[in-house]
Amino acid sequence: MRAILNEFDPAKQVLNRLASLYAQGHNTDKIDLIIIGGTWSYFPKKYKEWFIKKCFEAANQRTSKTLEQAQKLNEKSKHRIIGITIETRPDYITKREVLHLRDLGVTRVELGVQSIYEDVLKLNLRQSGTEDIVKATKLLKEAGFKVCYHMMPNLPGSDLKKDEEMFKTIFNDERFQPDLLKIYTCAVLKEAPLYKLWKEKKYKPYTEKQLIGLLIKIKRFVPYYCRIQRLTRDIPSQSIVAGPAKISNMRQVLKKQKGFACKCIRCREVRGDYRPKEKLYLFKQEYKASGGKEIFLSYENKTKTRLYSLLRLRVLNDAIIREVHTYGQLHPLNKSAVSPQHKGLGKKLVKEAEKIATKLGFKKIAVISGVGAREYYRRLGYRLKNTYMVKPLSSPLSAQSKE
Ligand SMILES: [Zn+2]
Structure with a gap:
Protein backbone atom coordinates (compact mmCIF):
# COMPACT_ATOMS: atom_id res chain seq x y z
CA MET A 1 0.00 0.00 0.00
CA GLU A 269 13.59 -6.83 25.11
CA VAL A 270 13.24 -4.14 27.78
CA ARG A 271 11.47 -1.45 25.70
CA GLY A 272 8.93 0.39 27.90
CA ASP A 273 10.03 -1.54 31.00
CA TYR A 274 13.54 -0.03 31.05
CA ARG A 275 14.86 0.07 34.61
CA PRO A 276 17.86 2.41 34.68
CA LYS A 277 19.19 1.09 38.02
CA GLU A 278 18.64 -2.62 37.45
CA LYS A 279 21.64 -4.88 38.09
CA LEU A 280 22.78 -6.51 34.85
CA TYR A 281 24.57 -9.80 34.22
CA LEU A 282 26.66 -10.88 31.24
CA PHE A 283 25.42 -14.15 29.75
CA LYS A 284 27.24 -16.30 27.20
CA GLN A 285 25.58 -19.10 25.25
CA GLU A 286 27.31 -21.22 22.63
CA TYR A 287 25.74 -23.41 19.97
CA LYS A 288 26.74 -25.07 16.73
CA ALA A 289 25.42 -23.68 13.46
CA SER A 290 26.23 -24.45 9.82
CA GLY A 291 29.58 -26.05 10.63
CA GLY A 292 30.73 -23.18 12.86
CA LYS A 293 30.26 -22.00 16.40
CA GLU A 294 27.89 -19.22 17.40
CA ILE A 295 28.54 -17.31 20.61
CA PHE A 296 25.57 -15.33 21.86
CA LEU A 297 26.42 -12.67 24.42
CA SER A 298 23.82 -10.66 26.31
CA TYR A 299 23.33 -8.23 29.18
CA GLU A 300 20.16 -9.16 31.04
CA ASN A 301 18.62 -9.14 34.49
CA LYS A 302 19.34 -12.16 36.69
CA THR A 303 16.32 -14.22 35.60
CA LYS A 304 16.81 -13.45 31.89
CA THR A 305 13.38 -11.91 31.54
CA ARG A 306 14.64 -8.44 30.60
CA LEU A 307 17.21 -8.15 27.83
CA TYR A 308 19.22 -4.91 27.52
CA SER A 309 21.87 -5.70 24.92
CA LEU A 310 22.97 -8.59 22.71
CA LEU A 311 25.80 -9.62 20.40
CA ARG A 312 26.20 -12.51 17.95
CA LEU A 313 29.76 -13.72 17.30
CA ARG A 314 30.44 -16.46 14.77
CA VAL A 315 33.71 -18.34 14.66
CA LEU A 316 34.91 -20.76 11.99
CA ASN A 317 37.55 -19.61 9.46
CA ASP A 318 37.04 -16.03 10.64
CA ALA A 319 35.71 -14.37 13.75
CA ILE A 320 32.79 -12.23 12.68
CA ILE A 321 30.31 -10.21 14.70
CA ARG A 322 26.92 -10.61 13.03
CA GLU A 323 24.85 -8.38 15.30
CA VAL A 324 25.14 -5.85 18.10
CA HIS A 325 21.90 -4.45 19.45
CA THR A 326 21.10 -2.42 22.56
CA TYR A 327 17.49 -1.95 23.64
CA GLY A 328 15.64 0.70 25.54
CA GLN A 329 18.27 3.41 25.29
CA LEU A 330 17.00 6.46 27.05
CA HIS A 331 16.75 9.94 25.64
CA PRO A 332 20.16 11.68 25.91
CA LEU A 333 18.72 14.17 28.42
CA ASN A 334 17.80 11.33 30.78
CA LYS A 335 21.24 9.75 30.75
CA SER A 336 22.03 10.87 34.29
CA ALA A 337 19.20 8.63 35.54
CA VAL A 338 21.05 5.57 34.21
CA SER A 339 23.35 3.64 36.54
CA PRO A 340 26.99 3.48 35.32
CA GLN A 341 26.55 -0.23 34.70
CA HIS A 342 24.07 0.52 31.91
CA LYS A 343 26.41 2.79 29.99
CA GLY A 344 27.99 1.65 26.70
CA LEU A 345 26.54 -1.88 26.79
CA GLY A 346 27.11 -2.43 23.06
CA LYS A 347 30.72 -1.34 23.37
CA LYS A 348 31.26 -3.65 26.34
CA LEU A 349 29.88 -6.61 24.37
CA VAL A 350 32.15 -5.80 21.41
CA LYS A 351 35.16 -5.77 23.79
CA GLU A 352 34.06 -9.13 25.20
CA ALA A 353 33.77 -10.58 21.65
CA GLU A 354 37.29 -9.30 20.86
CA LYS A 355 38.57 -11.00 24.02
CA ILE A 356 36.94 -14.31 23.04
CA ALA A 357 38.29 -14.15 19.47
CA THR A 358 41.79 -13.34 20.74
CA LYS A 359 41.68 -16.32 23.12
CA LEU A 360 40.66 -18.56 20.23
CA GLY A 361 43.76 -17.44 18.34
CA PHE A 362 42.23 -15.13 15.73
CA LYS A 363 44.47 -12.35 14.45
CA LYS A 364 41.55 -10.10 13.50
CA ILE A 365 37.85 -9.69 14.01
CA ALA A 366 35.26 -8.37 11.55
CA VAL A 367 31.81 -6.80 11.91
CA ILE A 368 29.10 -6.85 9.25
CA SER A 369 28.28 -3.24 9.83
CA GLY A 370 25.49 -1.28 8.23
CA VAL A 371 26.88 1.71 6.32
CA GLY A 372 25.50 4.12 8.92
CA ALA A 373 27.19 2.27 11.81
CA ARG A 374 30.72 2.43 10.34
CA GLU A 375 31.64 5.55 12.32
CA TYR A 376 30.65 3.82 15.56
CA TYR A 377 33.11 0.98 14.82
CA ARG A 378 35.85 3.39 13.69
CA ARG A 379 35.76 4.85 17.18
CA LEU A 380 36.34 1.33 18.52
CA GLY A 381 39.43 0.86 16.34
CA TYR A 382 37.85 -0.81 13.30
CA ARG A 383 38.66 0.06 9.66
CA LEU A 384 36.68 -0.53 6.47
CA LYS A 385 37.88 -3.50 4.43
CA ASN A 386 35.81 -5.01 1.59
CA THR A 387 32.47 -3.78 3.02
CA TYR A 388 33.31 -5.10 6.54
CA MET A 389 34.70 -3.22 9.53
CA VAL A 390 37.84 -5.05 10.64
CA LYS A 391 40.13 -4.74 13.66
CA PRO A 392 43.48 -6.47 14.20
CA LEU A 393 43.75 -8.40 17.45
CA SER A 394 46.92 -8.75 19.44
CA SER A 395 47.89 -12.30 20.32
CA PRO A 396 47.04 -13.55 23.83
CA LEU A 397 50.78 -13.68 24.63
CA SER A 398 51.50 -10.06 23.81
CA ALA A 399 48.30 -9.02 25.56
CA GLN A 400 49.54 -10.79 28.69
CA SER A 401 52.97 -9.19 28.53
CA LYS A 402 51.29 -5.77 28.36
CA GLU A 403 49.50 -6.51 31.61
ZN1 LIG B 1 8.62 -14.45 22.09
Whole structure:
Protein backbone atom coordinates (compact mmCIF):
# COMPACT_ATOMS: atom_id res chain seq x y z
CA MET A 1 0.00 0.00 0.00
CA ARG A 2 2.84 2.39 0.87
CA ALA A 3 4.60 1.59 -2.39
CA ILE A 4 1.46 2.30 -4.42
CA LEU A 5 0.88 5.59 -2.58
CA ASN A 6 4.44 6.61 -3.49
CA GLU A 7 4.28 5.38 -7.10
CA PHE A 8 6.88 2.69 -6.28
CA ASP A 9 9.53 5.39 -5.87
CA PRO A 10 12.02 4.16 -3.22
CA ALA A 11 13.16 7.68 -2.27
CA LYS A 12 9.57 8.87 -1.77
CA GLN A 13 8.80 5.79 0.33
CA VAL A 14 11.77 6.41 2.62
CA LEU A 15 11.07 10.15 2.92
CA ASN A 16 7.39 9.66 3.71
CA ARG A 17 8.15 6.95 6.22
CA LEU A 18 10.74 9.16 7.93
CA ALA A 19 8.31 12.06 8.04
CA SER A 20 5.57 9.95 9.63
CA LEU A 21 7.95 8.37 12.18
CA TYR A 22 9.20 11.84 13.06
CA ALA A 23 5.62 13.08 13.44
CA GLN A 24 4.93 10.20 15.85
CA GLY A 25 7.82 11.38 18.01
CA HIS A 26 10.32 8.70 17.00
CA ASN A 27 14.02 9.29 16.72
CA THR A 28 15.05 9.04 13.05
CA ASP A 29 18.83 9.34 13.26
CA LYS A 30 19.31 5.55 13.07
CA ILE A 31 17.36 3.75 10.35
CA ASP A 32 16.87 0.01 10.05
CA LEU A 33 15.69 -0.22 6.45
CA ILE A 34 13.50 -3.23 5.67
CA ILE A 35 12.59 -3.85 2.05
CA ILE A 36 9.53 -6.07 2.00
CA GLY A 37 7.87 -7.95 -0.81
CA GLY A 38 8.88 -10.11 -3.71
CA THR A 39 12.07 -12.04 -4.29
CA TRP A 40 14.75 -9.35 -4.14
CA SER A 41 17.40 -11.44 -5.92
CA TYR A 42 15.09 -11.89 -8.90
CA PHE A 43 15.26 -8.20 -9.91
CA PRO A 44 17.88 -7.01 -12.44
CA LYS A 45 21.18 -5.89 -10.89
CA LYS A 46 20.84 -2.36 -12.27
CA TYR A 47 17.40 -1.95 -10.75
CA LYS A 48 18.58 -3.17 -7.35
CA GLU A 49 21.50 -0.75 -7.34
CA TRP A 50 19.25 2.12 -8.40
CA PHE A 51 16.71 1.19 -5.70
CA ILE A 52 19.26 1.12 -2.87
CA LYS A 53 21.01 4.29 -4.09
CA LYS A 54 17.64 6.09 -3.99
CA CYS A 55 17.09 4.93 -0.40
CA PHE A 56 20.50 6.28 0.66
CA GLU A 57 19.86 9.54 -1.21
CA ALA A 58 16.57 9.95 0.63
CA ALA A 59 18.29 9.41 3.97
CA ASN A 60 21.08 11.83 2.97
CA GLN A 61 18.55 14.32 1.62
CA ARG A 62 20.74 14.93 -1.42
CA THR A 63 21.58 13.10 -4.65
CA SER A 64 24.87 11.35 -5.44
CA LYS A 65 26.64 10.27 -8.62
CA THR A 66 27.17 6.67 -7.53
CA LEU A 67 25.85 4.23 -4.93
CA GLU A 68 29.26 4.19 -3.29
CA GLN A 69 29.25 7.96 -2.97
CA ALA A 70 25.75 7.91 -1.45
CA GLN A 71 26.90 5.29 1.07
CA LYS A 72 30.02 7.29 1.95
CA LEU A 73 27.87 10.36 2.59
CA ASN A 74 25.52 8.34 4.76
CA GLU A 75 28.35 7.38 7.14
CA LYS A 76 28.10 10.88 8.63
CA SER A 77 24.54 11.79 7.65
CA LYS A 78 21.87 12.99 10.07
CA HIS A 79 19.80 9.90 9.20
CA ARG A 80 22.10 6.88 9.12
CA ILE A 81 21.04 3.56 7.60
CA ILE A 82 22.46 1.14 10.18
CA GLY A 83 21.01 -2.00 8.58
CA ILE A 84 19.22 -3.19 5.44
CA THR A 85 16.98 -6.25 5.19
CA ILE A 86 15.82 -7.92 1.99
CA GLU A 87 13.61 -10.97 1.35
CA THR A 88 14.58 -13.72 -1.04
CA ARG A 89 14.37 -17.42 -1.86
CA PRO A 90 17.01 -19.88 -0.60
CA ASP A 91 17.85 -21.12 -4.13
CA TYR A 92 18.94 -17.60 -5.12
CA ILE A 93 21.67 -17.41 -2.49
CA THR A 94 25.03 -18.03 -4.15
CA LYS A 95 28.53 -16.75 -3.32
CA ARG A 96 28.10 -14.11 -6.00
CA GLU A 97 24.73 -12.99 -4.68
CA VAL A 98 26.16 -12.72 -1.17
CA LEU A 99 28.93 -10.40 -2.42
CA HIS A 100 26.41 -8.24 -4.25
CA LEU A 101 24.21 -7.99 -1.15
CA ARG A 102 27.25 -6.74 0.76
CA ASP A 103 28.01 -4.13 -1.91
CA LEU A 104 24.47 -2.84 -1.49
CA GLY A 105 24.88 -2.60 2.28
CA VAL A 106 22.49 -5.43 3.19
CA THR A 107 22.99 -6.89 6.69
CA ARG A 108 19.98 -9.18 7.17
CA VAL A 109 18.27 -11.66 4.85
CA GLU A 110 14.80 -13.11 5.22
CA LEU A 111 14.52 -16.50 3.54
CA GLY A 112 11.23 -17.91 2.27
CA VAL A 113 11.82 -21.36 3.75
CA GLN A 114 8.18 -22.37 4.56
CA SER A 115 9.09 -26.02 5.21
CA ILE A 116 12.31 -27.99 5.63
CA TYR A 117 10.79 -31.18 4.24
CA GLU A 118 11.51 -32.12 0.63
CA ASP A 119 8.11 -33.80 0.11
CA VAL A 120 6.17 -30.80 1.46
CA LEU A 121 8.23 -28.33 -0.58
CA LYS A 122 7.70 -30.38 -3.76
CA LEU A 123 3.98 -30.80 -3.18
CA ASN A 124 3.65 -27.04 -2.76
CA LEU A 125 5.65 -26.32 -5.93
CA ARG A 126 8.43 -24.51 -4.09
CA GLN A 127 11.53 -23.88 -6.18
CA SER A 128 13.86 -24.37 -3.21
CA GLY A 129 14.65 -27.77 -1.75
CA THR A 130 16.06 -28.73 1.67
CA GLU A 131 19.64 -28.56 0.37
CA ASP A 132 19.10 -25.00 -0.94
CA ILE A 133 17.93 -23.93 2.53
CA VAL A 134 20.95 -25.53 4.22
CA LYS A 135 23.38 -24.03 1.72
CA ALA A 136 21.86 -20.53 1.81
CA THR A 137 21.88 -20.48 5.62
CA LYS A 138 25.57 -21.42 5.69
CA LEU A 139 26.66 -18.95 2.99
CA LEU A 140 24.79 -16.10 4.66
CA LYS A 141 26.06 -16.82 8.16
CA GLU A 142 29.62 -17.24 6.93
CA ALA A 143 29.34 -13.73 5.45
CA GLY A 144 28.00 -12.42 8.76
CA PHE A 145 24.37 -11.85 7.76
CA LYS A 146 21.54 -12.27 10.22
CA VAL A 147 19.16 -14.91 8.90
CA CYS A 148 15.39 -14.87 9.30
CA TYR A 149 13.28 -17.86 8.28
CA HIS A 150 9.71 -17.47 7.07
CA MET A 151 7.96 -20.68 8.12
CA MET A 152 4.50 -21.86 7.15
CA PRO A 153 2.69 -24.41 9.32
CA ASN A 154 -0.40 -26.20 8.00
CA LEU A 155 0.88 -26.61 4.43
CA PRO A 156 -0.63 -29.43 2.33
CA GLY A 157 1.48 -32.53 2.95
CA SER A 158 2.20 -31.61 6.55
CA ASP A 159 0.18 -32.16 9.73
CA LEU A 160 0.24 -31.11 13.38
CA LYS A 161 2.82 -33.70 14.33
CA LYS A 162 5.06 -33.02 11.39
CA ASP A 163 4.89 -29.25 11.94
CA GLU A 164 5.81 -29.69 15.60
CA GLU A 165 8.75 -31.90 14.60
CA MET A 166 9.85 -29.32 12.02
CA PHE A 167 10.14 -26.49 14.52
CA LYS A 168 11.95 -28.77 16.95
CA THR A 169 14.39 -29.65 14.17
CA ILE A 170 15.23 -26.12 13.05
CA PHE A 171 16.58 -25.43 16.55
CA ASN A 172 18.15 -28.84 17.20
CA ASP A 173 19.77 -29.37 13.83
CA GLU A 174 22.83 -27.17 13.33
CA ARG A 175 22.14 -26.89 9.59
CA PHE A 176 19.26 -24.49 10.27
CA GLN A 177 19.33 -22.35 13.47
CA PRO A 178 17.64 -19.14 12.22
CA ASP A 179 18.37 -15.95 14.18
CA LEU A 180 14.87 -14.68 13.59
CA LEU A 181 11.57 -16.30 12.76
CA LYS A 182 8.37 -15.26 11.05
CA ILE A 183 5.52 -17.75 11.28
CA TYR A 184 2.81 -17.33 8.69
CA THR A 185 0.17 -20.03 8.97
CA CYS A 186 -1.10 -21.27 5.63
CA ALA A 187 -4.32 -19.54 4.59
CA VAL A 188 -6.83 -20.37 1.87
CA LEU A 189 -7.29 -17.53 -0.61
CA LYS A 190 -9.84 -17.63 -3.40
CA GLU A 191 -7.19 -16.90 -6.05
CA ALA A 192 -4.86 -19.72 -4.99
CA PRO A 193 -4.81 -23.31 -6.33
CA LEU A 194 -5.21 -24.42 -2.70
CA TYR A 195 -8.80 -23.14 -2.84
CA LYS A 196 -9.75 -25.99 -5.19
CA LEU A 197 -8.15 -28.59 -2.90
CA TRP A 198 -10.02 -27.15 0.08
CA LYS A 199 -13.34 -27.16 -1.83
CA GLU A 200 -12.78 -30.81 -2.74
CA LYS A 201 -12.02 -31.51 0.94
CA LYS A 202 -8.48 -32.62 0.05
CA TYR A 203 -7.01 -29.92 2.29
CA LYS A 204 -8.14 -29.17 5.82
CA PRO A 205 -6.96 -26.13 7.79
CA TYR A 206 -6.25 -26.56 11.52
CA THR A 207 -8.93 -25.42 13.93
CA GLU A 208 -8.17 -22.36 16.06
CA LYS A 209 -7.61 -24.59 19.05
CA GLN A 210 -5.18 -26.83 17.15
CA LEU A 211 -3.19 -23.87 15.86
CA ILE A 212 -2.93 -22.22 19.28
CA GLY A 213 -1.78 -25.56 20.74
CA LEU A 214 0.86 -25.89 18.02
CA LEU A 215 2.15 -22.32 18.40
CA ILE A 216 2.53 -22.77 22.15
CA LYS A 217 4.57 -25.93 21.54
CA ILE A 218 6.69 -24.06 18.97
CA LYS A 219 7.32 -21.20 21.39
CA ARG A 220 8.59 -23.69 23.97
CA PHE A 221 11.33 -24.86 21.54
CA VAL A 222 12.46 -21.35 20.67
CA PRO A 223 15.87 -20.69 22.25
CA TYR A 224 17.08 -17.50 23.95
CA TYR A 225 19.03 -16.44 20.87
CA CYS A 226 16.11 -16.39 18.46
CA ARG A 227 13.61 -13.57 17.91
CA ILE A 228 10.06 -14.30 16.80
CA GLN A 229 9.34 -11.36 14.53
CA ARG A 230 5.82 -12.23 13.55
CA LEU A 231 3.13 -14.78 14.32
CA THR A 232 0.36 -13.66 12.02
CA ARG A 233 -0.12 -12.77 8.42
CA ASP A 234 0.05 -9.22 7.22
CA ILE A 235 -2.81 -9.59 4.74
CA PRO A 236 -6.35 -8.47 5.62
CA SER A 237 -8.44 -11.26 7.15
CA GLN A 238 -11.37 -10.64 4.80
CA SER A 239 -9.25 -12.03 1.93
CA ILE A 240 -8.78 -15.31 3.81
CA VAL A 241 -11.51 -17.83 2.95
CA ALA A 242 -10.71 -20.52 5.49
CA GLY A 243 -8.40 -21.41 8.33
CA PRO A 244 -7.31 -20.13 11.72
CA ALA A 245 -4.95 -17.67 10.02
CA LYS A 246 -7.86 -15.25 10.38
CA ILE A 247 -6.85 -14.56 14.00
CA SER A 248 -5.03 -11.25 13.73
CA ASN A 249 -3.95 -10.79 17.36
CA MET A 250 -2.28 -14.19 17.84
CA ARG A 251 0.47 -12.79 20.05
CA GLN A 252 -2.11 -11.44 22.52
CA VAL A 253 -4.14 -14.66 22.36
CA LEU A 254 -1.02 -16.68 23.26
CA LYS A 255 0.00 -14.30 26.04
CA LYS A 256 -3.29 -15.06 27.81
CA GLN A 257 -2.42 -18.78 28.04
CA LYS A 258 -1.64 -19.62 31.67
CA GLY A 259 1.70 -20.85 32.93
CA PHE A 260 3.60 -20.03 29.82
CA ALA A 261 6.16 -17.35 28.99
CA CYS A 262 7.93 -17.09 25.64
CA LYS A 263 11.68 -16.69 26.07
CA CYS A 264 12.47 -15.39 22.58
CA ILE A 265 14.41 -12.14 22.19
CA ARG A 266 11.37 -10.07 21.29
CA CYS A 267 9.55 -11.09 24.47
CA ARG A 268 12.60 -10.19 26.62
CA GLU A 269 13.59 -6.83 25.11
CA VAL A 270 13.24 -4.14 27.78
CA ARG A 271 11.47 -1.45 25.70
CA GLY A 272 8.93 0.39 27.90
CA ASP A 273 10.03 -1.54 31.00
CA TYR A 274 13.54 -0.03 31.05
CA ARG A 275 14.86 0.07 34.61
CA PRO A 276 17.86 2.41 34.68
CA LYS A 277 19.19 1.09 38.02
CA GLU A 278 18.64 -2.62 37.45
CA LYS A 279 21.64 -4.88 38.09
CA LEU A 280 22.78 -6.51 34.85
CA TYR A 281 24.57 -9.80 34.22
CA LEU A 282 26.66 -10.88 31.24
CA PHE A 283 25.42 -14.15 29.75
CA LYS A 284 27.24 -16.30 27.20
CA GLN A 285 25.58 -19.10 25.25
CA GLU A 286 27.31 -21.22 22.63
CA TYR A 287 25.74 -23.41 19.97
CA LYS A 288 26.74 -25.07 16.73
CA ALA A 289 25.42 -23.68 13.46
CA SER A 290 26.23 -24.45 9.82
CA GLY A 291 29.58 -26.05 10.63
CA GLY A 292 30.73 -23.18 12.86
CA LYS A 293 30.26 -22.00 16.40
CA GLU A 294 27.89 -19.22 17.40
CA ILE A 295 28.54 -17.31 20.61
CA PHE A 296 25.57 -15.33 21.86
CA LEU A 297 26.42 -12.67 24.42
CA SER A 298 23.82 -10.66 26.31
CA TYR A 299 23.33 -8.23 29.18
CA GLU A 300 20.16 -9.16 31.04
CA ASN A 301 18.62 -9.14 34.49
CA LYS A 302 19.34 -12.16 36.69
CA THR A 303 16.32 -14.22 35.60
CA LYS A 304 16.81 -13.45 31.89
CA THR A 305 13.38 -11.91 31.54
CA ARG A 306 14.64 -8.44 30.60
CA LEU A 307 17.21 -8.15 27.83
CA TYR A 308 19.22 -4.91 27.52
CA SER A 309 21.87 -5.70 24.92
CA LEU A 310 22.97 -8.59 22.71
CA LEU A 311 25.80 -9.62 20.40
CA ARG A 312 26.20 -12.51 17.95
CA LEU A 313 29.76 -13.72 17.30
CA ARG A 314 30.44 -16.46 14.77
CA VAL A 315 33.71 -18.34 14.66
CA LEU A 316 34.91 -20.76 11.99
CA ASN A 317 37.55 -19.61 9.46
CA ASP A 318 37.04 -16.03 10.64
CA ALA A 319 35.71 -14.37 13.75
CA ILE A 320 32.79 -12.23 12.68
CA ILE A 321 30.31 -10.21 14.70
CA ARG A 322 26.92 -10.61 13.03
CA GLU A 323 24.85 -8.38 15.30
CA VAL A 324 25.14 -5.85 18.10
CA HIS A 325 21.90 -4.45 19.45
CA THR A 326 21.10 -2.42 22.56
CA TYR A 327 17.49 -1.95 23.64
CA GLY A 328 15.64 0.70 25.54
CA GLN A 329 18.27 3.41 25.29
CA LEU A 330 17.00 6.46 27.05
CA HIS A 331 16.75 9.94 25.64
CA PRO A 332 20.16 11.68 25.91
CA LEU A 333 18.72 14.17 28.42
CA ASN A 334 17.80 11.33 30.78
CA LYS A 335 21.24 9.75 30.75
CA SER A 336 22.03 10.87 34.29
CA ALA A 337 19.20 8.63 35.54
CA VAL A 338 21.05 5.57 34.21
CA SER A 339 23.35 3.64 36.54
CA PRO A 340 26.99 3.48 35.32
CA GLN A 341 26.55 -0.23 34.70
CA HIS A 342 24.07 0.52 31.91
CA LYS A 343 26.41 2.79 29.99
CA GLY A 344 27.99 1.65 26.70
CA LEU A 345 26.54 -1.88 26.79
CA GLY A 346 27.11 -2.43 23.06
CA LYS A 347 30.72 -1.34 23.37
CA LYS A 348 31.26 -3.65 26.34
CA LEU A 349 29.88 -6.61 24.37
CA VAL A 350 32.15 -5.80 21.41
CA LYS A 351 35.16 -5.77 23.79
CA GLU A 352 34.06 -9.13 25.20
CA ALA A 353 33.77 -10.58 21.65
CA GLU A 354 37.29 -9.30 20.86
CA LYS A 355 38.57 -11.00 24.02
CA ILE A 356 36.94 -14.31 23.04
CA ALA A 357 38.29 -14.15 19.47
CA THR A 358 41.79 -13.34 20.74
CA LYS A 359 41.68 -16.32 23.12
CA LEU A 360 40.66 -18.56 20.23
CA GLY A 361 43.76 -17.44 18.34
CA PHE A 362 42.23 -15.13 15.73
CA LYS A 363 44.47 -12.35 14.45
CA LYS A 364 41.55 -10.10 13.50
CA ILE A 365 37.85 -9.69 14.01
CA ALA A 366 35.26 -8.37 11.55
CA VAL A 367 31.81 -6.80 11.91
CA ILE A 368 29.10 -6.85 9.25
CA SER A 369 28.28 -3.24 9.83
CA GLY A 370 25.49 -1.28 8.23
CA VAL A 371 26.88 1.71 6.32
CA GLY A 372 25.50 4.12 8.92
CA ALA A 373 27.19 2.27 11.81
CA ARG A 374 30.72 2.43 10.34
CA GLU A 375 31.64 5.55 12.32
CA TYR A 376 30.65 3.82 15.56
CA TYR A 377 33.11 0.98 14.82
CA ARG A 378 35.85 3.39 13.69
CA ARG A 379 35.76 4.85 17.18
CA LEU A 380 36.34 1.33 18.52
CA GLY A 381 39.43 0.86 16.34
CA TYR A 382 37.85 -0.81 13.30
CA ARG A 383 38.66 0.06 9.66
CA LEU A 384 36.68 -0.53 6.47
CA LYS A 385 37.88 -3.50 4.43
CA ASN A 386 35.81 -5.01 1.59
CA THR A 387 32.47 -3.78 3.02
CA TYR A 388 33.31 -5.10 6.54
CA MET A 389 34.70 -3.22 9.53
CA VAL A 390 37.84 -5.05 10.64
CA LYS A 391 40.13 -4.74 13.66
CA PRO A 392 43.48 -6.47 14.20
CA LEU A 393 43.75 -8.40 17.45
CA SER A 394 46.92 -8.75 19.44
CA SER A 395 47.89 -12.30 20.32
CA PRO A 396 47.04 -13.55 23.83
CA LEU A 397 50.78 -13.68 24.63
CA SER A 398 51.50 -10.06 23.81
CA ALA A 399 48.30 -9.02 25.56
CA GLN A 400 49.54 -10.79 28.69
CA SER A 401 52.97 -9.19 28.53
CA LYS A 402 51.29 -5.77 28.36
CA GLU A 403 49.50 -6.51 31.61
ZN1 LIG B 1 8.62 -14.45 22.09
